[in-house]
Amino acid sequence: MHSLALCLWLPTFELRLELVRAPELDGTSVALLSPETHARRTLWQVCERAWHAGVRPGQGLAQAIALCPSLTLLEPDPTHYDTAREEVLEALGTLSPVIQPDEERGKIFLGMSGLGRLHGSAQNQIHLVLQRLLDVLPPALVATTRAGMAPGTFGAWVAAVRARPGQPCVVADDPAELARFLEHCPVTSLPVDPATIERLERLGLSTLGQVARLPEGAMVAQFGAQGRDARAWARGERMDPVRPRFRPRPIRVTLDLPAPAGQLMVLNAALRRLLDRGLASPARRGRSIHTFRLIAQLEHKGSWGLEIVLRQPSAHAESLAFALRSKLELAPPPRAVTSLTLEFTGFAGAAQQNDLFSRDERSGRAATGHQLAGGKVPAALRDAVRELKLRLGHSPLYRVVELDPWSRIPERRHALLNFDPTDA
Amino acid sequence: MSGAPRIITLAAPTSIDVRTNACGTPMAVARRRRWVQVASQHEHWQIDDEWWRQPVSRSYHVVALEDGTLLTLYRDRTSGQWFLQR
Numbered sequence A: 001m002h003s004l005a006l007c008l009w010l011p012t013f014e015l016r017l018e019l020v021r022a023p024e025l026d027g028t029s030v031a032l033l034s035p036e037t038h039a040r041r042t043l044w045q046v047c048e049r050a051w052h053a054g055v056r057p058g059q060g061l062a063q064a065i066a067l068c069p070s071l072t073l074l075e076p077d078p079t080h081y082d083t084a085r086e087e088v089l090e091a092l093g094t095l096s097p098v099i100q101p102d103e104e105r106g107k108i109f110l111g112m113s114g115l116g117r118l119h120g121s122a123q124n125q126i127h128l129v130l131q132r133l134l135d136v137l138p139p140a141l142v143a144t145t146r147a148g149m150a151p152g153t154f155g156a157w158v159a160a161v162r163a164r165p166g167q168p169c170v171v172a173d174d175p176a177e178l179a180r181f182l183e184h185c186p187v188t189s190l191p192v193d194p195a196t197i198e199r200l201e202r203l204g205l206s207t208l209g210q211v212a213r214l215p216e217g218a219m220v221a222q223f224g225a226q227g228r229d230a231r232a233w234a235r236g237e238r239m240d241p242v243r244p245r246f247r248p249r250p251i252r253v254t255l256d257l258p259a260p261a262g263q264l265m266v267l268n269a270a271l272r273r274l275l276d277r278g279l280a281s282p283a284r285r286g287r288s289i290h291t292f293r294l295i296a297q298l299e300h301k302g303s304w305g306l307e308i309v310l311r312q313p314s315a316h317a318e319s320l321a322f323a324l325r326s327k328l329e330l331a332p333p334p335r336a337v338t339s340l341t342l343e344f345t346g347f348a349g350a351a352q353q354n355d356l357f358s359r360d361e362r363s364g365r366a367a368t369g370h371q372l373a374g375g376k377v378p379a380a381l382r383d384a385v386r387e388l389k390l391r392l393g394h395s396p397l398y399r400v401v402e403l404d405p406w407s408r409i410p411e412r413r414h415a416l417l418n419f420d421p422t423d424a
Numbered sequence B: 001m002s003g004a005p006r007i008i009t010l011a012a013p014t015s016i017d018v019r020t021n022a023c024g025t026p027m028a029v030a031r032r033r034r035w036v037q038v039a040s041q042h043e044h045w046q047i048d049d050e051w052w053r054q055p056v057s058r059s060y061h062v063v064a065l066e067d068g069t070l071l072t073l074y075r076d077r078t079s080g081q082w083f084l085q086r
Helices: A013-021 A048-052 A061-067 A078-092 A122-133 A139-143 A153-162 A175-182 A194-202 A208-212 A216-223 A225-234 A264-279 A317-330 A352-356 A379-392
Strands: A004-009 A030-033 A043-046 A072-074 A099-101 A107-111 A146-151 A251-261 A288-298 A303-314 A337-348 A398-402 A414-418 B007-009 B018-020 B026-031 B034-049 B056-065 B070-076 B082-084
Touching (some): A004 A122, A004 A153, A013 A030, A013 A139, A030 A048, A043 A061, A078 A099, A078 A107, A078 A122, A078 A288, A153 A175, A208 A225, A216 A225, A303 A317, A303 A337, B026 B056
Antiparallel strands (some): A004 A107, A004 A146, A251 A337, A414 B007, B018 B026, B026 B034, B070 B082
16 A cells, blocks of 8 residues: 655745735845854745845855845744644644644645545645645745645655645656656755765766666665665655654643743743643643743744753653753843743653652651651652552562671671551 | 561572582583583682581682673582572
């Protein structure tokens, strides 16, 4: 069974969203600044007019303004872009159950296998998808969307690049047809690292057809595993299916600051309150946090955000706050913040082990020294033992006790003593 | 029902088969039903203790096997049996 994919591509999606918000800038030279605020600011996306003036993404500001003095620079608003993309994904989810968003916000894959009987021909399916986009995006933005349908995500992406706005490119769900379509496409469409592309070009290989005709051994000898993949893509043999996104419902808490604040101390206090509220949410109960993000609305328009993936999932406010504080100190918001939103987006199982010896708890081991042996134990540990006893019939916990620590005979020094705090 | 507290000894010795040379130095150790050669000897000491009740007399050897495992062995000098301490 082939995995028919549809790729929707909205080039410079973020810049176009900005132009929808500020239509007076349409037709002028506009560029969007890169979202990284801690590094030297560079250009992220540029409009066609600025492009013709020699302005390119990645350029420094001084160089760009020297090339195009009338250039208008826009601050990025990641929250706005994420919200727009979420709306697009929600809307498309009503047509196909399999949706794979790409890292690039303007690129989305839809699994179309089996939808022919529901929505008709390929052209009809694409028409329906674009119609659905009109529900959430302005017509000017939908009009620039490129759509490509082919077996596998690579084929669909190449088809979308080849397509023109309003004229979708469709490749039949047939490997031979896909190979014929890919033959004249440039090697730059291969999803391999730029160094590999450059080497392919220097070897005189400019089309996928030329790559496809090379023996596998030669490609592997020159480029390793990437060479094998590149050849398989070029021959239409590798057809990656659209992978549905896993998206647990996020927990979101927002705090509006009484006055715009830029001081880290104020932000940290606000974060602590947000964390407490987020962790207390009933939807969070029984789960620890793996991934979360902080979004700030900035004074004078714009937003800022950072995402944190914890090495070890945690449900402790202090652990989460520490990770947030560390990142905030490295890359603070560029301007004063008017409101903060905390979103828990990735979850793991309950992190009970860490809770057993909670330092926050009054009866905890750290708070009261060596009271584990004295009978007073953390409530979380007592509960855990009670549960284990219900399952096993006895407490499977032991503690190490000293017998004769200075004995020359090793087995006389320490022993394990059965530990059951629920007996008391 | 709780019953009497259970105590498990840590580092309790277990019986092990050892091949020695004429001097009584371990040369091979039986591990999972096969003999593994001793690659090197690291330490050797002797303890004599508790002579006032049941005498304990052991000759300890720390050896490295060919497969890289480090073992602490002793020979009970009263019974002549070999044990693995850890």
